[in-house]
Amino acid sequence: MSDLDKKRAQMATGAGFIAALDQSGGSTPKALGLYGVDASVFDTEDEMFAEIQKMRERIILAPDFDQSKVIGAILFERTLAEQIKGKAVADYLWDDCGVVPFLKIDKGLEDIVDDCQVMKPMPGLEDVLASAAQGGVFGTKERSVIHAANAAGIEAVVAQQFDVARVVIAAGLVPIVEPEVNINSDSKAEAEVILKEALMAHVGRLNADQNVMLKLTIPEMPGLYDELADHPRVMRVVALSGGYSTDEACARLSENSKMIASFSRALTEGLQRDMADADFDAALGQNIGKIYQASVA
Known part of the structure; x- marks a missing residue:
């Protein structure tokens, strides 16, 4: 092996x-x-x-x-x-x-829009990924933050995460998609339900040879992310x-x-x-x- x-x-x-x-x-x-x-x-x-x-x-x-x-x-x-x-x-x-x-590749967060923070641009990402793969790195991690149960903001976060994930996969690495839900959010539980549905939709659009890992805030409802963990395109669900x-x-x-x-x-x-x-x-x-x-x- x-x-x-x-x-x-x-x-x-x-x-x-x-x-x-x-x-x-x-x-x-x-x-x-x-x-x-x-x-x-x-x-x-x-x-x-x-x-x-x-x-x-x-x-x-x-x-x-x-x-x-x-x-x-x-x-x-x-x-x-x-x-x-x-x-x-x-x-x-x-x-x-x-x-x-694994390698953290995000360059920080943009300002809050629709109660969420997407990632800043990552100039030179392909070169970073190529160097990481050559250096024995297996995968990447990239973080966004969700502050409230805002469906538009959550969709923007998840869509960007999967756009980056496809670039990572093309470089031969496995991305850890991390849309963190702020643990102090007054609508944490509601945000997590919206996030789960958005993640299921985007995971479902991956090709058979495209696999991701998910790094998620521990949910208020135990077992909420079990369906994602069982998805054939999800290698592992990990908790922050x-x-x-x-x-x-x-x-x-x-x-x-x-x-x-x-x-x-x-x-x-x-x-x-x-x-x-x-x-x-x-x-x-x-x-x-x-x-x-x-x-x-």
């Missing part, structure tokens, strides 16, 4: 979750702040990204970060140029951890933590048996830069264990 076939099988049926390690320019300062790194310690963007790379490397090198519980990891584009123990990060993930690498605590995100996820986690903040909850390595590994291992159990429940 080729590496590509092994990666595909692991993502389609593997037991475990996807670690979201794709903090970008906008989310990095907050992530570092939670990690105990104040913005005063770095003066430039390069120094900021160096700090977040140290955090990512520490996570990836932890004993519990391997394919027994973590089946995939999403990286920020800049991370692809970094190395761990002399190997490109994507290669280290797969060769040494058995973890399938969306700002929920680790315990709440895991509790909600455990009620959705056909979703697995793809958590970022919930994965790193409680981790601090100044922790001794043993304490850091223990805290991370506890989070990984909780998220794994919720994903296989």
Whole structure:
């Protein structure tokens, strides 16, 4: 079996979750702040990204970060140029951890229109995808945000997501379509029902050789996305933590048996830069264990 076939099988049926390690320019300062790194310690963007790379490397090198519980990891584009123990990060993930690498490709969000935020343009996307595929990346992730149950806005989000997904598929990669529903929305449940129908419609228009993954906010109605998970064009439905605590995100996820986690903040909850390595590994291992159990429940 080729590496590509092994990666595909692991993502389609593997037991475990996807670690979201794709903090970008906008989310990095907050992530570092939670990690105990104040913005005063770095003066430039390069120094900021160096700090977040140290955090990512520490996570990836932890004993519990391997394919027994973590089946995939999403990286920020800049991370692809970094190395761990002399190997490109994507290669280290797969060769040494058995973890399938993905790449965040969106460039942030446009302003709110119709209660939703579509993605900003992605200039040079084809070149980025070609380089990622050559570097052993299996798939991509691209995020939009839905703030309220507005059918027009939700359709615009989903339509754009699938336009991008087709470009990703043409490059030989598997897209993770991520139309996040804001967990603080007053109409979250209603928005999720509209989103589910829009996703079903667009998934139904894919060709037999076009497959996607979906990354969705954990729904208010358990099992809402089961029909999507069973669709032949959907490789996997994964859940984002969306700002929920680790315990709440895991509790909600455990009620959705056909979703697995793809958590970022919930994965790193409680981790601090100044922790001794043993304490850091223990805290991370506890989070990984909780998220794994919720994903296989």
